[in-house]
Amino acid sequence: MSHVGSSARMTAIVCHGPKDYRVEEVSRPEPGDREVVLKIVACGICASDCKCWSGARMFWAGQTPWVKPPVIPGHEFFGIVESLGTNAEEHFGVKAGDRVIAEQIVPCDKCRYCREGKYWMCEVHNIFGFQRQVADGGMAEYMRLPPTSRVHIIPESISLDDAAIIEPLACAIHTVQRGDIQLADVVVIAGAGPLGLMMAQVARLKTPKKLVVIDLEDQRLELARKFGADITINPKQQDPIEVVRELTGGYGCDVYIETTGVPAGVTQGLEIIRKLGRFVEFSVFGEETSADWSIIGDRKELDVRGAHLGPYCYPIAIDLLERGLVTSKGIVTHRYGLEDWDTAVRKAYGTESIKVLMQPGFKAEGQSISR
Structure with missing residues (x-):
């Protein structure tokens, strides 16, 4: 474990199990050969962190859970290079x-996928903040980057909040790329959480014919419109299927991006998409989803594509932020110090926040950021 073997101490959040996350004093990591230790500036709370904290089945099922506690969580981090090991x-x-970020995955660099350059699908698949044997995550004052980390320098011109969304933005870019959006496409993004709002900004750069965003929260839909959505739909007020069919002459959308993380987002998408459409699935689900698979094949011959992590997209994310083409403004809504984890995770789990940041040393409890 990365925080073993050092006499210096630091504050960290440590996951011991579902809803058992503790603020502890632990050993500060030291860099080994070709390793770096970062002083953490900020670390976002991801939907997967919330689902892990809540004990969602996907994280804790069976005798060999994907999450291996005790572990310091956090994969949406960035920091300043504090110390470097030999040859690092x-x-x-x-x-x-240097201000740097490491991609969320720690590839093995030995498996079939890593050797083929598809490192984001690494068979071992260790991710910062979930498996303790490789490296802890960024919800701490310091963290260690192992030799196989994919590291990128963040220009000083990028603000703290923008730097803090590089990881989810890279995921959003990869997802939009998987949709292969064309100029004449009607694109629907289901879910206007942090990822959906970033996807809306990136999808707008593809200049589709129409960009539609669906969400249950009017405040988030208002933000989606600011980010370029042509049409927003609240299912509590309108039937998304009817609206999209009317918009497309009864056919349905060309591209459907599912980022709600709930089963209804999937079944809705299978109905709302046209024949021969492209269905992109990004979400992390806390429960299994059932759907009529005959829609995919016999009825519509859909192209169903998954999207996982943000491979080769971090440099693109950094460039878009540096040029002001994508922003964190309105997405980053709250920030907390490490000591306020219990409040922060409950805030992140609710709908009144969008993106919650953990910032070591931040003192004002849960300061809300003006939108």
């Missing part, structure tokens, strides 16, 4: 004082 400066191309 040459290995990563970074130096002390």
Whole structure:
């Protein structure tokens, strides 16, 4: 475990099990050969972190849970290079004082997928903040980056909040790319959480014919319109299927991106999409989803595509943020110090926040950020 073997101490959030996350003083990590230690600036709370905390079945099922506690959570982090192990400066191309981010996955660099350049589908599949044997996550004052980490430098011109959304933005970019959006397409994004709102910004850059965003929260739909959505739909007020069919002459949308993380988002998408359409699934689900698979084949011959992580998209995310083409404004809504984890995770689990950041040393409890 990365925080073993150091005499120096630090504050960290430690996951011991479902709803058993504790603020603890632990050993501060030290870099080994070709390793870097970061001083964490910020770490976002992801929907997967919330589902892990709540004990969702996908994280804790069976005798060999994917999450292996005790572990320091957090994969939406960035920080400043604090110390470098032997050969680390040459290995990563970074130096002390650089602002950097590491991709969320820690590839093995040995399996079939890693050897083929598809490192994001690594068979071992260790991700920061979930499996303790490789590396802890970023909800701490410091964290260690192992030798196989994919590290990127963040320009100083990028603000703290923008830097904090690079990880989910990279995922959003990959998802939109999987949709293969064309100029004449009607695109529907289901879910206007942090990822959906970033996808809306990226999808708008593809200039589709119409961009539609669906969500149950009017405040989030208002933000989606600011980010370029042509039409927003609240299912509590309108039937999304009827609205989209009317918009498309009865056919349905060309591309449907599912990012709600609930079963209804899937079944809705299978109905709302046209024949020969492209259905992109990104979400992390806390429960199993059932659907009529005959829709996929016999009725519509859909192209169903998954989207996982943000491979090769971090440099794109950094560039879009640096050019001001994508923003965190309105998405980052709350920030907390590590000591306020219990409040922060409950805030992140609710609908009044969008993106909650954990910032070591932040003192104002849960300061809400003006939208």
